[in-house]
Amino acid sequence: MNASVLPRAALAQSPVIITVAPNGAYKKAADHPAVPMTPDALALEARACLDAGAGMMHMHVRKPDGSHLLDAHAYREALAAVDRAVGRELLVQVTSEAAGVYKAAEQIALVRELQPEAVSMGLREIAVPEIPETELAAFFAWVAERRIMAQIILYDDGDVQRWQSLRARGLVPPGAWSVLFVLGRYSVGQTSSAYDLLPFLAAYDHTLPWAICAFGAEENACVTTAAAFGGHMRVGFENNLKLRDGSIAPGNAALVRQAAEGARALGRPLATAEDARRIYGAIA
Secondary structure, rough: OHHHHHHHHHHHOEEOOOEOOOOOOOOOOOOOOOOOOOHHHHHHHHHHHHHHHHEEEEEEEEEEOOOEEEEHHHHHHHHHHHHHHHHHHHHHEEEEEOOOOOOOHHHHHHHHHOOOEEHHHHHHHOOOOOOOOOHHHHHHHHHHHHHOOOEEEEEEEEHHHHHHHHHHHHOOOOOOEEEEEEEEEOOOOOOOOOHHHHHHHHHHHOOEEEEEEEOOOOHHHHHHHHHOOOOOEEEEEOOEEEEEOOOOOOHHHHHHHHHHHHHHHHHOOOOHHHHHHHHOOOOO
């Protein structure tokens, strides 16, 4: 049975994946001096967050001026740096995020060129009118055939229904798919609430593993709530700089450590990278 649909009584046998999102597309040193901006900084963060309980990293790379970048060569450099630091002990997921800079065709081309082990893709960003459904279906088939662990980012229950419709219509063949529910929006002062999870759970068919990310000091409460329902956790400076008491976290590892405490309080073991690969479908 898929780990995402285990009955609640089996949570103690269902490892929870803690993913760290350490930098995102927008955060810079002016926001927090510990935001990792270079391959070497990402490698150091990978080691610290692995030691704190993370099994996975959600990676962004940047241009020299710190702005958002989608580039296969830059990703390979960053992935190599992280690999030197932690090897396969951390599953690394790259992003295809547009961040208002890239078009769907460029995002798809990046994934095809890089052929990463794991990638996140915003449904609203790649399932757009400029990309014919036949082309989108061919891309999804290519991703599935290569067992790339593809996490589809969903922003509301309408996105959930749209994703499920694409699957029901046969445009998304079986593969290593999962989903990420984003609780709230990228906006100044955004603070998510655990209540924001409820519409997603009501709309979702629970046939694939799912995780959440959230904004502000309630991030920890949100991800712990998700873990109680069998979901997985994503924390980090991409979405939130604050500890649960409202103070600024000294680094991403502190946010990971909080999430690990919540998981342990629920009785859920922490997923290793190999657990994550199995849960997200790369390992049968």
